[in-house]
Amino acid sequence: MKLWAGRFSKEADKTTNDFNSSIAVDSRMYAQDIEGSIAHATMLAACGIIGDEDAKLIVEGLEGIKAEIESGQLQIDPGAEDIHTFIEAALTERIGDAGKRLHTARSRNDQVAVDIRLYLREECLTLKEQLKGLIEVLQKKAEEYKGAVMPGYTHLQRAQPITFAYHLLAYIEMFERDLGRLTDAQKRMNVSPLGAGALAGSGYPIDKGMTAAALGFDSFAKNTLDAVSDRDFCMELASCLSIIMVHLSRFSEEIILWTSWEFKFVELDDAFSTGSSIMPQKKNPDIAELVRGKSGRVFGDLMTLLTLMKGLPLAYNKDMQEDKEAIFDAFDTVNLCLQAFTPMLATMKALPENMRKAAAGGFINATDCADYLVGKGLPFRDAYKATGQLVALCIEKGTTLEELPLAQYQKVCELFDQGVYEFIRLEACVKRRGL
Numbered sequence: 001m002k003l004w005a006g007r008f009s010k011e012a013d014k015t016t017n018d019f020n021s022s023i024a025v026d027s028r029m030y031a032q033d034i035e036g037s038i039a040h041a042t043m044l045a046a047c048g049i050i051g052d053e054d055a056k057l058i059v060e061g062l063e064g065i066k067a068e069i070e071s072g073q074l075q076i077d078p079g080a081e082d083i084h085t086f087i088e089a090a091l092t093e094r095i096g097d098a099g100k101r102l103h104t105a106r107s108r109n110d111q112v113a114v115d116i117r118l119y120l121r122e123e124c125l126t127l128k129e130q131l132k133g134l135i136e137v138l139q140k141k142a143e144e145y146k147g148a149v150m151p152g153y154t155h156l157q158r159a160q161p162i163t164f165a166y167h168l169l170a171y172i173e174m175f176e177r178d179l180g181r182l183t184d185a186q187k188r189m190n191v192s193p194l195g196a197g198a199l200a201g202s203g204y205p206i207d208k209g210m211t212a213a214a215l216g217f218d219s220f221a222k223n224t225l226d227a228v229s230d231r232d233f234c235m236e237l238a239s240c241l242s243i244i245m246v247h248l249s250r251f252s253e254e255i256i257l258w259t260s261w262e263f264k265f266v267e268l269d270d271a272f273s274t275g276s277s278i279m280p281q282k283k284n285p286d287i288a289e290l291v292r293g294k295s296g297r298v299f300g301d302l303m304t305l306l307t308l309m310k311g312l313p314l315a316y317n318k319d320m321q322e323d324k325e326a327i328f329d330a331f332d333t334v335n336l337c338l339q340a341f342t343p344m345l346a347t348m349k350a351l352p353e354n355m356r357k358a359a360a361g362g363f364i365n366a367t368d369c370a371d372y373l374v375g376k377g378l379p380f381r382d383a384y385k386a387t388g389q390l391v392a393l394c395i396e397k398g399t400t401l402e403e404l405p406l407a408q409y410q411k412v413c414e415l416f417d418q419g420v421y422e423f424i425r426l427e428a429c430v431k432r433r434g435l
C-alpha cells in the first residue's frame with residue numbers, strides 16, 4: 001500500500017512500481033533519514049504541533065528501527081518505493097497513530113533534500129581524510145627522493161632538470177586545492193531545507209532554526225522553492241570530484257609511463273601490480289590504468305547531474321530522483337580509486353639512477369648554459385643563440401654539453417671559461433632553482 005494511496009482507485013502496475021522505486025539507490029541514506037525525522041519530530045513537539053508523548057514514541061521507534069537495520073534484524077524491503085516511505089511505514093506499523101503524525105508539516109521533497117545533504121556531508125569528511133592520507137604519502141616520498149635528479153618535461157620532451165621530489169610536490173599542490181574546493185562546497189551545502197515542505201513551506205508554527213541546529217546545519221534555506229529544487233551542491237561536489245579524478249588520472253598516466261621500460265623511473269610493488277595471462281614477463285600498472293579509466297565515470301556523473309537539472313521548472317520534479325545514483329557513484333568511485341592508489345604510491349620505489357641517466361641526455365641544462373653567458377654580461381637572446389650552436393655541435397659530435405671541450409665552447413663564444421662545467425652540472429642547476 002502506497003503512502004499516497006488515498007487518491008487512487010487502483011494499485012500501481014508492477015512495471016510502474018519498479019520504475020518509480022528508488023529504494024535500491026536511496027536505502028543507503030537510512031541513518032540520515034532517521035536523523036532528519038528525529039529532529040523534525042522533536043521540533044514539532046517543541047512547537048506544540050504534536051504531543052510530547054507522540055514525539056517520544058516516534059523518536060524511540062526510529063531509534064529502534066535504526067538499530068534493527070544495523071543489526072540486520074530488519075531488512076529493507078527492496079519493493080518499497082523509497083527509504084522515506086519504508087521507514088515511515090515501519091514506524092507506523094510499530095507505534096500506530098503517533099507514526100502517522102511524523103509527516104506533519106513535511107514533504108518527501110524537503111525530507112530527501114535533507115537526507116542527501118546529511119549523507120554527502122559525511123562522504124565529504126571521508127574523502128577529505130583520504131586526500132590527507134594521500135598527501136601524507138606524497139610528503140614522505142618527496143622527502144625520500146629530495147636528491148633524485150630527473151628530467152622535467154614540456155611536450156613530453158626533456159626540458160630542464162628537476163628532482164623527483166619536486167615533481168611529487170606538484171601533486172601535493174593539486175590535492176591541497178582539491179581539499180580547499182571540498183571545504184568551500186561543504187560550506188555552501190550546509191543549509192537546511194527542512195520546513196520547505198513540498199514547495200511552499202507550511203502553515204504550522206514550525207521552527208526551522210531548531211531543526212537546522214539539531215542537524216548541524218549552519219542555517220536554513222530562505223526560499224522554500226529553492227530549498228526543495230536546489231541540487232547545486234550535487235553538481236558542485238561532482239565537479240570537485242571530477243577535478244580530483246583529473247589529478248589522479250594525470251598522475252596515473254605518469255606512473256604508467258614511468259613504469260614502462262622506455263622510462264623505468266619507478267617500480268611498483270608486486271602486491272600492487274598485475275601480470276599477463278600469456279606474457280610471462282609482464283608486470284602491468286593496472287591500478288593506475290583503472291584510476292585513469294574510472295575518471296570517465298566521474299565526469300559522466302557530473303554530466304548526468306548537469307543535464308538532469310538544466311531543464312527543470314521549479315520546484316521538485318521526479319527527474320531529480322536520478323541525482324542520487326550519479327552523485328553516489330561519483331563518491332564511490334573516487335573513494336575506491338583512492339583506496340587503491342594511495343597504498344600503490346606508498347609502496348612505489350623510484351629508480352634515481354635511471355632518472356639521472358635520462359636527465360643526462362637531451363641537453364636539459366642548455367638554459368643554464370645560456371644563463372652562464374648572461375652572467376658574463378651577454379644579452380639573453382645572444383646567449384640563447386650561442387648555446388643553440390653548442391647543442392647543434394654536440395649532436396654532430398655525439399657528445400654532451402658536460403663533455404664538450406672548453407676550446408669548442410670558446411670557439412662559439414669567448415666569454416666561456418672553465419666555470420661553465422660546474423654551472424651546468426645538473427645538481428647545481430637544480431640547487432640554484434631551489435628544487
Ligand code: ARG
Nearest residue numbers: 022082108109112316320321
Ligand atoms: N524518492 C524521491 C527522490 O529521491 C523522494 C521524493 C519524492 N517526492 C515526490 N514528490 N514524489 O527524489
